[in-house]
Amino acid sequence: MTVLDNRALNRATLARQLLLERAGLPVVDAVAHLCGLQAQEPQEPFIGLWSRLTAFDPAVLSDLLTRRSVVRTHLMRRTVHLVTADDVLAWRARHDAMLRQRVIGVYRDELKGVDLEELAADARELMSDGEPRTAAEIVRALAGRWPGPGPRPLGEMVVAGLVPMAQAPPRGLWRTKGGVRNVALSSWLGRPVDPPASDAADPVGRTLVRRYLAAYGPAATADLRAWSGLAGLPGAVAAVRGELVRFRDERGRELLDLPDAPRPDPDTPAPVRFLPAFDNAILGYQDRGRIIDDAHRGLSVAGERVVLVDGRVAATWAVTEDVVTVDPLRTFSRADRAAVADQGRELAVFLSDGGSDRVRVAASPR
Numbered sequence: 326m327t328v329l330d331n332r333a334l335n336r337a338t339l340a341r342q343l344l345l346e347r348a349g350l351p352v353v354d355a356v357a358h359l360c361g362l363q364a365q366e367p368q369e370p371f372i373g374l375w376s377r378l379t380a381f382d383p384a385v386l387s388d389l390l391t392r393r394s395v396v397r398t399h400l401m402r403r404t405v406h407l408v409t410a411d412d413v414l415a416w417r418a419r420h421d422a423m424l425r426q427r428v429i430g431v432y433r434d435e436l437k438g439v440d441l442e443e444l445a446a447d448a449r450e451l452m453s454d455g456e457p458r459t460a461a462e463i464v465r466a467l468a469g470r471w472p473g474p475g476p477r478p479l480g481e482m483v484v485a486g487l488v489p490m491a492q493a494p495p496r497g498l499w500r501t502k503g504g505v506r507n508v509a510l511s512s513w514l515g516r517p518v519d520p521p522a523s524d525a526a527d528p529v530g531r532t533l534v535r536r537y538l539a540a541y542g543p544a545a546t547a548d549l550r551a552w553s554g555l556a557g558l559p560g561a562v563a564a565v566r567g568e569l570v571r572f573r574d575e576r577g578r579e580l581l582d583l584p585d586a587p588r589p590d591p592d593t594p595a596p597v598r599f600l601p602a603f604d605n606a607i608l609g610y611q612d613r614g615r616i617i618d619d620a621h622r623g624l625s626v627a628g629e630r631v632v633l634v635d636g637r638v639a640a641t642w643a644v645t646e647d648v649v650t651v652d653p654l655r656t657f658s659r660a661d662r663a664a665v666a667d668q669g670r671e672l673a674v675f676l677s678d679g680g681s682d683r684v685r686v687a688a689s690p691r
Contacts, residue, residue, distance in 0.1 A: 329543060329572045329580065332591040334615035335636045340587040341540050342606045343377035344598050344633065350378060352385045353409060356395055360533075360540050360552075361408035363608065364397055366628070367497045369601035370407045375675050376598050383499040390494050393514055397492040399485040402554035403427040404603075407497070410514050417489045417510065418521045419529040423554050428486040432478035439474055445487040447471070455512035457493040459504060460484050489518050500678075530561030535568075535583065541609050543572050543582035551611035576612070595636035597661075597668040599649075602628040607638070621654055632668075634661050640686075642669070647681035649673045653690050662686055 329337075339345040348355065355378055356362065362370040375381045389395045398413055400406045403424055408416075429436055444467075451466050452458070458466075460480035471479055484490055489510035495503035511517045522528050537549050546562055549555075562581070572580040582588070600606060607617055607625040617625060617638040624631060624641060632640035632651060639661075640653045649669040657665065669684030 326571055326573045326579075328575065329588075330575055330591070331615050332636075333588065334543065334574065334580075336589040336591055336593050336595065337543060337582075337587065338541065338606060338615055339595055339633075339636050340589050341542065344606060344636075345589065345593065345595060347377060347379045352378065352381070353389055353394055356389075356407060357409045357412060358540055359605065360536050361400065361406040361412065361605075363401075363404055363603045363605050364407040364497065365405040366602050367397075367503075368499070369603065370497075371499055372599065372601035372630075372672075372676075373604055375672070376600060387494075387498040387501075390497055393491075396510070396513065397497045398490060398510065399424060401552060403485055405492070410516075413489075413491075413510065413518075414514065414516055415519050416529060416533065417518045419527075419533070420553075420555065421521075423556075425482075425486040427554065428478075428482045432474065432481070435474045435478040436482060439471070439482075441482070441487065444471060444479075444483070448483045448488045449509070452488055452490075452507075452509040452512070455508060457506035457508040459506055463507065525560065526564045527558065527561040530555075530558040531565050534558055534561050534565050534581075537609075538569070538581060538583050539586060541605075542586055543580040543588070544610065545574070545578045545580055545612070547578070547611040548609070552605070552609040574612070578612070595633070597664045598633040599642055599668060599672050600631050600633060602630050604631075607631070632665060634665065640665065644673075644676055647673065647677045648683040648685055649676070651684065651686040653687060655690055657686075 352374060355374060362373050364370045371383045371386060374386065393410060395407055395409050396413055397405055397407055400408060400420055447467060447470060463483055464476045464480045467479060484507050490507040491510050491513040493506045493508045495501045496505055533553060537552060538544060549558060569581045570584045574580055607613055613622055621638055629641045631638045632642055639655055640651050642649060642651045649672050651665055651669055666684050666686050670682045673681050673683055
């Protein structure tokens with residue numbers, strides 16, 4: 326089997342993640358291609374798409390949210406993702422058991438003895454009117470019958486585990502603040518969630534495997550599991566294995582991929598890219614060595630925004646008073662510093678709606 330080193334995997338990841346070249350895709354198609362964007366921080370998906378698309382207009386994404394073509398919802402790893410309406414309806418039932426188990430894993434003692442099917446039925450009845458509600462409002466309405474778990478476990482189980490929900494705008498709109506108001510997904514989209522498949526070969530799982538590899542491959546099954554939160558999808562992987570090509574990484578792990586997916590030459594130049602907090606280009610893998618050094622791995626789960634230089638995490642960035650500030654994690658060459666500053670100015674213009682092009686790159690690694 327061909328061995329792909331970290332640089333080869335890096336260039337493949339950048340190509341699949343639309344970070345090697347900005348793509349001219351419609352916004353909704355980009356969201357679909359990426360299998361959604363992690364979105365617990367409401368403004369971050371706008372930065373992620375700006376870094377990936379040519380002439381990205383944030384108003385287009387806001388419009389897709391208000392028109393209900395994309396939604397904010399708990400899905401992969403029980404984190405809030407921005408996904409297309411078609412994908413969440415098709416994928417949600419496949420994630421149900423994982424979502425419940427992840428809430429139970431946090432609140433096992435508090436939820437002990439709770440009949441989750443009865444609680445789900447009560448919650449679905451409450452949300453059947455299609456009215457958006459905060460988690461606190463949901464808890465107040467249900468607590469009379471379900472006082473045992475306490476407000477937080479009850480709210481999280483209903484909102485993230487039992488009833489498929491969307492987070493209604495203005496939450497997630499560009500440059501708009503709004504608290505989380507939950508609305509039943511089927512009411513919000515006017516279509517029911519697809520029922521669980523009875524096919525033991527797991528057709529939804531097979532779709533997830535193919536879609537993941539298109540956006541993240543080549544990858545190991547452990548990477549697929551880390552991205553989705555699902556238990557590796559072994560039946561689905563087995564069902565599509567004959568369609569796939571296989572490689573090994575430098576650690577000896579088997580990597581799977583779609584045969585015709587891009588795997589650029591490892592020497593392909595990679596432009597500077599500014600990534601948002603919790604970007605799935607980093608979080609979408611169990612082994613993140615293809616894009617971030619082990620010494621800096623904690624940055625990706627701490628919510629730090631990072632800068633890619635030559636395809637790898639090389640700095641963190643923040644915005645203070647419309648100035649993009651960059652803190653290198655290693656010493657930059659003069660050319661790298663100039664490229665970071667140029668891209669930082671473009672980002673400052675984007676984030677300030679044209680009001681600022683100021684960037685400050687620190688002189689040395691922090």
